[in-house]
Amino acid sequence: MATSSIDTKAQRIRSIFSLLFLAGVIGIAGISVFYRTPVDANLGSAGDILSRTDELWVLFAASLVFFMQAGFLCYEVGLARPAHTTAVAIKNLVDWGVSTVGFVTIGFAVMFGASGNGLFGQEFFLLEGLFATNVTVSGPTFFLFQLAFAGTAITLVSGSLVERTSLLAYSIIAVALATVIYPLYGHWVWGNLLVEDNSPWLASLGFHDFAGGTVIHLLGATVALVGIIMIGPRIGRFGPDGTPKEMQPSSIGLSMLGVIILWFGWWGFNGGSFLEFNRDAITAIILTNLAAVSGLIGAGAFAAFFQNRYMTTMKLVGGAVTGLVAITPGADVVTPIGAVALGLIGGIVFSWGNDFMLKHKVDDALGVIPAHGGGAIVGTLGLAFFAEEGTFADGMVNQFLVQLAGVVVCILWAGGASYPVYWFIKKRVGLRVSPVEEMAGISLDNPDWPYQEDVEEDEDDKLDWSSAAELLGANNEAD
Numbered sequence: 269m270a271t272s273s274i275d276t277k278a279q280r281i282r283s284i285f286s287l288l289f290l291a292g293v294i295g296i297a298g299i300s301v302f303y304r305t306p307v308d309a310n311l312g313s314a315g316d317i318l319s320r321t322d323e324l325w326v327l328f329a330a331s332l333v334f335f336m337q338a339g340f341l342c343y344e345v346g347l348a349r350p351a352h353t354t355a356v357a358i359k360n361l362v363d364w365g366v367s368t369v370g371f372v373t374i375g376f377a378v379m380f381g382a383s384g385n386g387l388f389g390q391e392f393f394l395l396e397g398l399f400a401t402n403v404t405v406s407g408p409t410f411f412l413f414q415l416a417f418a419g420t421a422i423t424l425v426s427g428s429l430v431e432r433t434s435l436l437a438y439s440i441i442a443v444a445l446a447t448v449i450y451p452l453y454g455h456w457v458w459g460n461l462l463v464e465d466n467s468p469w470l471a472s473l474g475f476h477d478f479a480g481g482t483v484i485h486l487l488g489a490t491v492a493l494v495g496i497i498m499i500g501p502r503i504g505r506f507g508p509d510g511t512p513k514e515m516q517p518s519s520i521g522l523s524m525l526g527v528i529i530l531w532f533g534w535w536g537f538n539g540g541s542f543l544e545f546n547r548d549a550i551t552a553i554i555l556t557n558l559a560a561v562s563g564l565i566g567a568g569a570f571a572a573f574f575q576n577r578y579m580t581t582m583k584l585v586g587g588a589v590t591g592l593v594a595i596t597p598g599a600d601v602v603t604p605i606g607a608v609a610l611g612l613i614g615g616i617v618f619s620w621g622n623d624f625m626l627k628h629k630v631d632d633a634l635g636v637i638p639a640h641g642g643g644a645i646v647g648t649l650g651l652a653f654f655a656e657e658g659t660f661a662d663g664m665v666n667q668f669l670v671q672l673a674g675v676v677v678c679i680l681w682a683g684g685a686s687y688p689v690y691w692f693i694k695k696r697v698g699l700r701v702s703p704v705e706e707m708a709g710i711s712l713d714n715p716d717w718p719y720q721e722d723v724e725e726d727e728d729d730k731l732d733w734s735s736a737a738e739l740l741g742a743n744n745e746a747d
Contacts, residue, residue, distance in 0.1 A: 319404075322544045326405045326413055329540020332533045333416035337364055337423065339529030344427045346523025347582075347634055351709030352431045353518050358712055359426045359435060363442050367419045370446025375418060376411060379451035380462040386469040388455050403462060404543045410462060413540060417484060420537075421450050424488030428636040429495050431502055434701050435712055437693045444689045445491065453681050454483050457674070461543075474660070474667065475674040476651065479541040481597030481644040482678040489641030490682035492632070498690045499700050501631030503707060512626045515633075520581060527585050531560055534592045538599040552599040556592060559611035563591020563643075566615025575623060583622065586635045587615035593643030598651030606654025610647055617642040648675055 341360040348356045367375075373394055381389025392398050401407035422445045426438060457477050459468030477483055506512055517523065538556045539549040567587020571580045591611035595602065602610065621638030632638070652660065652668040660667040693699050701710055 323405050323409055325545035325549070326409050326540055326543055329536035330409070330413040330416050332536025333413070333420065333540065334533075336416075336530055336533035336537070337419060339526045339531075339533055340420075340423045340427065341526070342529060343523045343526030344430060344634060346519045346521070346526060347517045348430050349515055349709075350518040351707075355435070355710040355712060356426075356430050359430075359438055360423060362435060362439060363422045363426050364419050366439055366442040367422045367446045368415060370443050371415055371418045371451075374447040375451040376414065377451075378448070379454040380414070380459065382463045383455065383459060383466050383468075386456070386459065386467045386472065388452055389459065389463075389466075401462060403464075407462070410543070413543075417480060417537075418446060418450060421480075421484040421488045422446060424485070424636050424640055425492045425495065427634040428489075428492035428632050429499065430633045431706060431710070432499050432700050433495075434698065434710070437697055437699055440693055440697070441491070441495070441686070441689060444686070445488075449491065449682060449685045450483075450487060452685075453487055453678060456677070457483050470674055470677065473673065474662065474670045476601070476660075476667075476671065477597045477648060477674065478600045479538045479596045481593065481648045482674055485593045485596065485640040486644035486648070486675065486678050487682045489637050489639075489644065490679050491686040492636050493630075493641065494683050494686045495690055495699075496630055496632055496637070498687075498694065501629055502633070503703060505631045506629050510629060524585060527588055530589065531557075531592065534560070534596075538596060542600070548600060555599055555602060555604060555607040556595050558604060558607040559591040559595035559614070560588045561591070562608045562611025563594065563615040563618070564588040564611075566591070566612035567619045568615070570616045570619040575619060578623065582635065583619045586618045586622065586639045589635075590614040590618040590639045590643035590646075593640050594647035594650070597644070597647040598655060601655040601659045602651055603654060603656055606650075609654055610650050613650065614643045614646045617646055645675055 337360065341357055344356050344360065345353045376395065376398075377390070377392040378388050381391035381393075383389050395411065398407040398411060401410075403410060422442050425441055425445065429438065455466075456468050456470040457475060458471070460466040460471060502515065504513055505515060534556050535553045539553045542549045542552070564584055564587045567583045567590065568580060571577055571583040575583075591614050594610040594614035595607050598606075598610075618635065618638045621642045622632075622635055625632055625637060630637070649668060649671050652664050652671050655667075662670075690699060700706075705711070
């Protein structure tokens with residue numbers, strides 16, 4: 269597709285969006301004038317100290333998960349090429365804004381509203397009725413925690429497609445994720461967390477995903493993989509013979525700082541998912557740490573012993589992230605030695621998966637697919653074997669089959685739902701930026717002043733630069 273054609277289509281889309289934006293602002297303002305019902309959140313019994321402790325703990329956990337956005341930003345900016353760091357940072361900021369708007373208006377309702385059919389929720393649109401609900405914590409606190417989760421799922425796609433997509437194209441993907449793709453699968457697994465009468469169909473089968481191994485990480489990785497395949501590798505990533513070429517990162521140190529922030533945020537990710545402050549939450553944090561360390565060791569050792577130390581630094585970093593992902597589905601049921609086993613296996617899967625993708629010319633800029641996709645599969649299937657004895661009444665094999673079904677459904681749904689979105693963007697907007705932008709760095713700014721008037725210059729107003737230079741020289745000699 270020619271660059272001019274992409275620009276024309278993008279301009280047409282922007283014109284439509286500009287009208288929708290103005291209409292939306294006017295509509296929200298109008299509704300706000302006539303709808304001013306006081307908000308009174310149900311925080312439980314005023315004297316219930318345990319309830320207040322749970323509330324504070326989940327709010328703190330939500331803050332930790334939100335802080336992971338800073339970790340993703342550092343991680344992605346550090347591994348991106350220097351020319352693209354600004355655009356990568358902006359996309360991380362924008363995906364949080366998009367996820368917030370989409371999740372508030374539609375996504376949260378679809379994911380956690382009363383359904384009756386186990387397929388999708390039908391209340392809490394624009395958070396209507398949320399403030400009067402509560403579980404172990406109040407409805408607003410539960411919402412904030414889940415909003416932070418939604419932001420995590422969406423930002424995974426941003427990392428995998430760096431240096432190749434425009435902000436407009438990525439924003440459309442993020443909207444689809446926040447409003448439909450993520451909430452629908454989330455309802456099938458977690459639809460009864462807020463409305464206990466719901467019977468989400470995957471959860472009813474016995475599928476277990478405690479903190480989002482499939483709901484967040486596998487789903488995000490699958491959407492990212494579809495995009496990577498459709499958009500193709502970065503220019504210069506592979507040589508004529510298919511050999512992968514190193515892309516100079518802007519700062520390995522910054523990316524490692526990002527991993528440390530993610531590691532810290534994951535304590536809230538898994539520990540906060542109990543929605544209570546109890547001994548189980550502390551145990552989950554310990555298991556999370558064990559799995560991350562094991563993932564780092566597994567990935568590094570596999571790269572050293574079996575892969576000729578190829579990309580060992582990145583694999584150490586990615587292995588730690590994979591270990592964190594692998595413990596996420598079963599942080600409430602896995603034994604300590606099971607957490608170590610999941611981390612080691614996850615680290616090996618990351619190192620092997622990273623090279624496997626490069627061999628097949630799949631350019632995953634940040635290793636999202638082997639880390640989040642591979643780690644999620646390892647953790648979701650592995651919990652059937654590494655959970656505490658007696659956790660699953662039907663036994664390991666039956667539970668494994670249920671877990672496998674949940675994994676397959678996630679991949680089919682996320683891949684099948686995201687493909688039409690990418691196809692629409694490719695045909696109507698342009699999925700990939702121009703080669704010039706890709707090589708020089710994507711810029712979000714237009715340097716042209718938008719209010720410039722076409723005014724003819726008066727001959728008397730024109731500056732004679734030669735006379736000005738002579739005058740300046742004369743003044744300097746006089747001084």
